[in-house]
Amino acid sequence: xxxxxxxxxxxxxxxxxxxxxxxxxxxxxxxxxxxxxxxxxxxxxxxxxxxxxxxxxxxxxxxxxxxxxxxxxxxxxxxxxxxxxxxxxxxxxxxxxxxxxxxxxxxxxxxxxxxxxxxxxxxxxxxxxxxxxxxxxxxxxxxxxxxxxxxxxxxxxxxxxxxxxxxxxxxxxxxxxxxxxxxxxxxxxxxxxxxxxxxxxxxxxxxxxxxxxxxxxxxxxxxxxxxxxxxxxxxxxxxxxxxxxxxxxxxxxxxxxxxxxxxxxxxxxxxxxxxxxxxxxxxxxxxxxxxxxxxxxxxxxxxxxxxxxxxxxxxxxxxxxxxxxxxxxxxxxxxxxxxxxxxxxxxxxxxxxxxxxxxxxxxxxxxxxxxxxxxxxxxxxxxxxxxxxxxxxxxxxxxxxxxxxxxxxxxxxxxxxxxxxxxxxxxxxxxxxxxxxxxxxxxxxxxxxxxxxxxxxxxxxxxxxxxxxxxxxx
Numbered sequence: 001x002x003x004x005x006x007x008x009x010x011x012x013x014x015x016x017x018x019x020x021x022x023x024x025x026x027x028x029x030x031x032x033x034x035x036x037x038x039x040x041x042x043x044x045x046x047x048x049x050x051x052x053x054x055x056x057x058x059x060x061x062x063x064x065x066x067x068x069x070x071x072x073x074x075x076x077x078x079x080x081x082x083x084x085x086x087x088x089x090x091x092x093x094x095x096x097x098x099x100x101x102x103x104x105x106x107x108x109x110x111x112x113x114x115x116x117x118x119x120x121x122x123x124x125x126x127x128x129x130x131x132x133x134x135x136x137x138x139x140x141x142x143x144x145x146x147x148x149x150x151x152x153x154x155x156x157x158x159x160x161x162x163x164x165x166x167x168x169x170x171x172x173x174x175x176x177x178x179x180x181x182x183x184x185x186x187x188x189x190x191x192x193x194x195x196x197x198x199x200x201x202x203x204x205x206x207x208x209x210x211x212x213x214x215x216x217x218x219x220x221x222x223x224x225x226x227x228x229x230x231x232x233x234x235x236x237x238x239x240x241x242x243x244x245x246x247x248x249x250x251x252x253x254x255x256x257x258x259x260x261x262x263x264x265x266x267x268x269x270x271x272x273x274x275x276x277x278x279x280x281x282x283x284x285x286x287x288x289x290x291x292x293x294x295x296x297x298x299x300x301x302x303x304x305x306x307x308x309x310x311x312x313x314x315x316x317x318x319x320x321x322x323x324x325x326x327x328x329x330x331x332x333x334x335x336x337x338x339x340x341x342x343x344x345x346x347x348x349x350x351x352x353x354x355x356x357x358x359x360x361x362x363x364x365x366x367x368x369x370x371x372x373x374x375x376x377x378x379x380x381x382x383x384x385x386x387x388x389x390x391x392x393x394x395x396x397x398x399x400x401x402x403x404x405x406x407x408x409x410x411x412x413x414x415x416x417x418x419x420x421x422x423x424x425x426x427x428x429x430x431x432x433x434x435x436x437x438x439x440x441x442x443x444x445x446x447x448x449x450x451x452x453x454x455x456x457x458x459x460x461x462x463x464x465x466x467x468x469x470x471x472x473x474x
Contacts, residue, residue, distance in 0.1 A: 038174040041155060045148045045175050049182040052125065052147060053140060059133040064312050078304035081297035081315040084134040089293030091130035092355050093286035095123045102444030103127030104146050107138055107359050108274030108352040109441040111197055111398055116146045118154035127356035135297060135315035137347040138357025140183055145194075145358075148179030189410055193403045239326040243382050245416040251379020256388035256420040257427055259374060263367050263389055264428035265435065267396035270349040272438035277353025282442040292354035296347040303343035307336045314344045317357070318365030325365070329372045329382050337373040341366060353441075359397045364411070367393025387417035392428035401429040 063084060068076045095103040101120025104127060116124065128143035152175025153168065173194045180190030246252075281288045300311035313321050321340075325332060332340075348362045371389030375382040387408060394404035404425045409418055 034170060037156070037159075037161065038171065041152055041171070041174055042178040044155065045151050045178040046182060048147060048151055049144055049179040052144070053182060056129065056132050056140060059129070060316075063133055064316075075310040076304075076312060078301045078311060081135045081300040081311050082294060085136070085293040085297035085315065086290055088130045088134035088136060088355060089290035090286065092127045092293070093289035095127045095130070095356075096285040096289065096444065099123030099126070102446075103356045104143060104444065106278045106353065106441050106444055107142060107355075107357055108271055108278050111142060111145065111193070111358065111360075111400070116150045118150045118157070121147065121150040121154075124150070124356070131351070131355040131357050132317065135300065135312075136293075136355040136357050137296060137315065137318070137344060137351045137362045138355060138359070139317045139319070139361030140358060141180060141360050142358035143356065144179040144183055145176040148175035148177070149173070151175055151179075184407065184410070189403070189407055192406050193400065196400045196403045239323055239411050239413065241383060241386075241412065241414075242327040243329060245383050245414055246381045248384060248417070248419060249379070252381060252384040252388075252420055253423065255374070255377055255380040256384060256424050259371065259380075259385065259388050260392035260424035260427035261431050263370055263392035263424075264396035264431035266345070266370075267363060267366070267393050267428075268432045268435050268438075270345055271352065271359075271397065273346075273349035274352025275438045275441050277350055278441045279353075279439055281354050282447045289354050292350050296350040296354075299343040299347040299350075303339050306343075307339045309336065309340075313340050314347050317361040318344065319361050322361075322365040322368055325368055325372060326386065329375070329386070332369075332372065334373065337369055341369050341373065344369075360394065360407075363393040363397035364390045364408075367391070384417060384420050387412060388420045388424035391421040391424040395425040395428040396432045399429065399432065401425045404429075 064076055064080075068074075068080065092103055099120075099122065101116060101123045104116065104120070104124040124143055124146045128140065131138060132140055132143075149172035152171040156163070156171055177190040177194045180193060184190060277292055281292055297315060300314035303309070303314045304311040344362065345366060348366065351357070352359060367389035368386045369389070370393075371385030371387070372382060374380060374389075375385040377385075390411070391404055391408045394407060395401045398404060405418075405422050408421045408425075409415060412421075
């Protein structure tokens with residue numbers, strides 16, 4: 001590529017070339033100090049994320065395994081989710097009403113870039129601890145983003161480092177990426193998600209990417225080593241597929257396109273229901289959060305009564321159930337798959353608007369279940385259907401197609417399904433972008449007002465960058 005002629009070049013004194021800007025940024029002493037701080041930051045953030053996830057995992061085990069066993073039951077009874085989710089709704093409603101930050105962002109609005117004030121962390125952690133182990137059909141990734149970003153800003157304040165809009169944005173992203181690498185089991189996924197949510201480009205992309213990758217990598221090393229040392233298992237999102245990976249053919253590709261459109265439309269509908277639930281709850285948080293949370297528990301009870309399986313298949317993030325489905329997809333009858341799809345979809349939509357957590361894990365399970373259910377179609381295999389379903393559901397829920405592709409490929413542990421994963425993610429993203437936007441989600445802890453074009457995720461306010469895809473449609 002040659003430079004433009006002098007007559008066509010910008011006037012002297014204007015913005016330098018992007019490569020020169022990048023070199024200048026890397027030579028800045030302030031940015032070098034920020035990189036060092038990001039590397040050190042990965043250690044305490046990963047330890048905090050470890051104990052947070054381990055605590056959630058242990059509490060869930062006590063509530064859903066040990067207590068039913070003490071009652072002489074092999075699995076929770078059908079009514080088990082109702083009192084647990086009533087308690088979850090009560091605690092979350094009180095947090096929303098009385099604590100700073102209102103327990104964090106509403107899951108129906110998608111993932112947010114890290115930017116939560118440290119004083120909001122107690123409410124976020126309490127709301128997540130009340131939601132996730134007690135049966136919310138949500139994942140832990142959103143509270144982890146808030147935890148990592150909030151701790152990063154807290155450590156910056158304790159170190160009395162200079163406070164600038166750029167350092168706030170970069171350290172928030174680094175802390176969030178370090179925390180996210182814990183649950184996804186790979187430092188790359190956390191960094192990619194944060195970068196795509198931020199919606200940055202050019203030199204600013206490197207400004208965000210380098211500290212995020214650095215903190216995420218250090219945090220992943222500490223997290224993995226600490227887990228082996230303590231013997232605790234907080235869980236990570238990785239699958240052992242119990243059937244062979246086939247060679248892709250034309251049938252897999254064709255059905256993946258159709259599956260992606262259908263799954264994306266379904267997920268878009270669930271998010272719309274979640275936004276409507278958020279508007280309903282915002283008018284009177286305590287009683288209405290309890291009401292909606294109990295309704296999601298009723299979905300789990302109906303499922304347990306209908307197919308005589310554990311209500312935890314519905315009343316959970318879906319991480320463990322997804323692992324069981326992938327390990328032995330043929331163990332699920334068509335009736336059980338239809339039941340879990342319908343009941344978990346409704347529970348997911350209700351929890352999106354009422355409780356606190358992230359939208360990723362249940363979406364992955366719903367997509368995988370839909371793929372397994374449709375696998376008997378002529379020309380479609382179980383693994384391609386599962387891979388395409390997960391990619392479509394993730395892209396439809398998050399509006400992050402690149403992150404969805406990386407996530408599904410990493411979760412599967414193989415690149416064999418990459419073509420259908422990419423195809424399904426892109427088709428799903430285009431589908432949801434072409435569908436009409438839903439209602440605006442009210443700010444946490446505030447009643448709904450008139451619809452407004454308010455982005456859900458913003459990055460460095462002074463940079464002029466667009467909001468991330470997850471915030472494009474509130």
